[in-house]
Structure formats: structure tokens, C-alpha cells
Amino acid sequence: MNALIQRILATRPCNWSPAPLRLAAGLVFIGHGSQKLFGWFGGPGLKATAQFFSNTLHLSPGVFWAGLAGCGEFFGGLGLLFGLATRFFGLVNAVTMVVAILTAHISKGFFAQGGGFEYPLTLLLVMLSLMVSGGGACSIDALLAGKSCRSGNTPLVPAAN
Secondary structure, three states, rough: OHHHHHHHHHHOOOOOHHHHHHHHHHHHHHHHHHHHHHHHHHHHHHHHHHHHHHOOOOOOOOOHHHHHHHHHHHHHHEEEEEEEEHHHHHHHHHHHHHHHHHHHHHOOOOOHHHHHHHHHHHHHHHHHHHHHHOOOOOOHHHHHHHOOEEEEEEOOOOOOO
């Protein structure tokens, strides 16, 4: 079990490229999850989201699927924002985006302005990137793994000869 946890937390602490992806995607997912769960930011809240999931998307029981999507987005977004279990929460939100694409967006075409799958596809690709890279620099994953750029890890840009 310890080896599994180490693999989930593994990251290159000198790699800064995941940081802006984590921050942006984390905020987006926190926002969307809070709309589904709490009705914040003009969202429908859990009851209306559950009805939409059940009646329109044919995902029953609606409250289960809406709660699962909302919790995955909200808590997964928090994990991404802070770089905690980045690979795990990347997987959670990647699966959420695949379900969103297949159930709510693919029939509406590609472009986002028509409700198409352009935006959830972009988020899916960001999640796949974070699953590969891990949390990188300034992440709780790096802190928990006891790694820092000062501990002799390879820097992002190699030194000139």
C-alpha cells in the first residue's frame, strides 16, 4: 500500500509546468462542483442538478450521480489547486469529463457556444497531462514526498556546459 501511495504522490519538484495547469483547472473544477452541490456562482444546486441528471441525461438515481460528479469536481478541484494527490484527482476529473462529453455534450457538436464538447475535452486533456506529470513544483505532493529543488533533483532547465 505504501508503494501505491508513493506512486500517486511521485512528482518532479523542479518541474514548474504543472503549476499553472493545476491552479487554473483546480479553480474551474471547484467552481463547477460548487454550482452542482451548493448552488454557488449561479448554479442549480444538488436537487436541480440531480433532476437534470435523471431526466435529461438518464443517469439514475440522479442524486447519486449528481453528488458524485459535484464531489469529484469540488474536492478534486481542491486537490488539484493545492497539488494533493494530483494524479488521483486528475483521474477522477478525467472520468467525470468523459461522462460529461458522452452524456451531455457530444450530441451538440464540437464548439462550446452550442453546448458542444470542446470545453470538457480541453479539461479532459489537461487532466491527462496532470496524471502524467504529477503535481510538480509548489505542490503538497512534493512536500509529502520530501522532495525539493534543493535536494539534488534535476532542474527544469539543465545547466550549460
